[in-house]
Amino acid sequence: MTLELTPILTRLQNMLQGFLTAIPNILIGLIVFLLFVFISNLVRNAVHAIAERAGQPRGIALVFGRIASWAVLTLGLLVSLTIIIPTLTAASLFGALGVSGVAIGFAFKDIFQNLLAGLLILITRPFRIGDQIVSGNHEGTVEDIQVRATMLRTYDNRLVVIPNSELYTNRVVVNTALDKRRLSVNIGIGYGDDIAHAKEVILRELAQIDTVLKDPAPQVLVKELGDFSVNLDVRFWIDPPIRREANEAQDRVLETLKKALPAEGIDLPFPTQQVLFHDQTEETDGHRTRQREGWPSRGIERDPRPLREIRPNSEEVDNRS
Known part of the structure; x- marks a missing residue:
């Protein structure tokens, strides 16, 4: 049986030629994407500065700066893909994204939920960066409020990553919310x-x-x-x-x-216990139907003689009763 290699070699040659032809597009696409990365950093810093000048907290400025940076990076990625793959148009790309949007929504449901919760936390500001909070079994200082999660540093210097949806839907105790x-x-x-x-x-x-x-x-x-x-x-x-x-x-x-x-003469007592023996209090002790629990009854004078002399054994008490 003769193995025909000509079709395989022809296909590999065509793939190599196609790759060499696409190299300029790939380089241009990478350069464009790097340009968008630089622009995204500028946009992030600009949004951060504008938010701080507007009197917004540091956490809100950080998050909105990150969101603006991600938007610019997403746009840069789409532009770079259309340059690298000329047959990929913006209409076909957005159409594909629209068809797969539902599947992406279900797949990233938790991420979107944490994203929305993080934005609500930054807007409503139940706590801020630097506050000391208690969430469930964790207590510590808020180090950072990110889009997905909040970073909590415990008092024994451990970092706990808590999803924002958990902080927004569950009870949180803010120990430093008030000044006293x-x-x-x-x-x-x-x-x-x-x-x-x-x-x-x-x-x-x-x-x-x-x-x-x-x-x-x-x-x-x-x-x-x-x-x-x-x-x-x-x-x-x-x-x-x-x-x-x-x-x-x-x-x-x-x-x-x-x-x-x-x-000042005020006692700080230790825990104490008192044990009462029933053969040292009243004459009826030991008789199950007549004995009293605890201290002797008031008004009864105790015989100074030992109880054994008064009642040699319990049988005499039983006979007297």
């Missing part, structure tokens, strides 16, 4: 301590801490009667409301109160 922030710490004092005196000491010490604001004034409220202490809720305000200032303010308040309260 209220903090609180819990202090437990003994049941035998004077609550009014403890409040007076706490407020006096808070007035001497420079990071605690005088207006609004601090408050000390009784939060609950705990198992082993009377728990006080110490509330105070700080400015600025960033995380580092909050941690340092709480540290100073707790350190100050730890020294001041015992110096």
